[in-house]
Amino acid sequence: MSPNCSSVDCLLEKYYLSTLYSLEFIFGILGNGIVLIGYVFCMKKWTSGSIYLFNLCLSDFTFLCTLPLLIESYANGRWIFSEHLCYSNRYLLHANLYTSILFLTFISIDRYLLIKFPFKDHIMQKKLMAVTISVGIWIVVMLEISPILFFIELGNNSQCLSYGSSGMASSSLIYSVCLSVTGFIIPLCTMCLFYMKMVSFLxxxxQQLPSSFSIEKPLTLVSVAVIMFFILFTPYHIMRNLRIASRIDGWKLSDKTMITINSIYVITRPLAFLNSVINPVFYFLMGDNFREMLLARFRKMLQVIKCQCVYKFGLSNEESRDYSTDS
Known part of the structure; x- marks a missing residue:
């Protein structure tokens, strides 16, 4: 983006992206930081679900740490850091996107197995299997998005261009469509399948146990997860592919149409990564007593602080009385 660019898409990058990414960084770091500390210092019994959630938090936290560079870049209209930082920044951004999608998918599978087999561990719920799957997700995603490094480039005005706006459009579109299918559509269908199975089972x-089994909370979680997954990720993948396609020479689109497509693409980008801010909600709603564990530790800390204050205050009163007696 040129510093003196006045088109709609340039203005959106300068003001909309810098503002949205700033808000995502502030609230995301706060929420995921609390969750990360909770898992590291408070979690006593790890389950398959908590392993997936911890990896999801780790992915979100890594992505959020890259946002300050993007915020500075969009706010000032140029990339002042090294070319290697541009590549690594874009790489980590997409790594978070697709690891988040896969971890959310396996969390949905884990929730279904937990409800269907409440009194025994399915092989997919073994901790060793969960660790193996988590490591596998990281490796698969890292390999899957590695071609992005060949398409990301610095623009004419020292810009770290987004994936949809850089690289050779024809070959980039082929890869982007394949990535959308394998990294988004297939996990989305898998998630929907298991959530439908969960709804049917619940x-x-x-009907069998109407007085002792409530489906309200599990179904609410199902609905929220699927809606969030669909609303946040779908527009981005559609517009990214459309943005790349619009840059193919054969299309010969007008400048106004190009600006419109790029503007909508810009709008969808921070929405896709809004999941990093929303995900901590799932730790409290789905995270194997995570909320109770965290609140219990918080109450214990308050009790310790209270006792220390009472001790110091009581000691000060005793010292005051001793001083008065001596006088």
Missing amino acids: RNRN
Whole structure:
């Protein structure tokens, strides 16, 4: 983006992206920081679900640490850091996107197995299996998005261009479509399948045990997860592919159409990464007593602080009385 660029898409990058990414950084770091500390220092019994959630938090936290560079870049209209930082920044940004999608997918599978087999561990719920799957997700995603490094480039005005706006459009579109299918559409279909199976199972269970089994909370979690997944990720993948396609020479689109497509693409980008801010909600709603564990530790800390204050205050009163007696 040129510093004196006045088109809509340039203005959106300068003001919209810098503002949205700043808000995501502030609230995301706060939420994921609390969750990360909770898992590292408070979690006593790790389960398959907590392993997936911890990796999801780790992915979000890594991505959020890259945002200050993007915020500075969009706010000032130029990339002042090294070319290697541009590549690594874009790489980590997409690594977070697709690891988040896969971890959310396996969390949905884990929730289904937990509800269907409440009194025994399925092989997919073994901790060793969860660790193996988590490591596998990181390796697969890192390899899957590695071609992005060949398409990311610095613009004419020292800009760290987004993936949709850089590289040779024809070959980039082929890769982008394949990445959308393997990294987004297939996990989305898998998530929807297991959540539908979960809904069906819970409804059948509720008919069998109407007085002792409530499906309200599990179904609410199902609905929120699927809606968030669809609303946040779908527009980005559609517009990214459309943005790349619009740059192919054969299309010969007008400048106004190009600006419109790029503007919508810019709008969808921070929405796709808004999941890093929303995900901490799932730790409190789905995280194997995570909320109770964290609140218990918080109450214990308050109790310790209270006792220390009472001790110091009581000691000060005793010293005051001793001083008065001596006088």
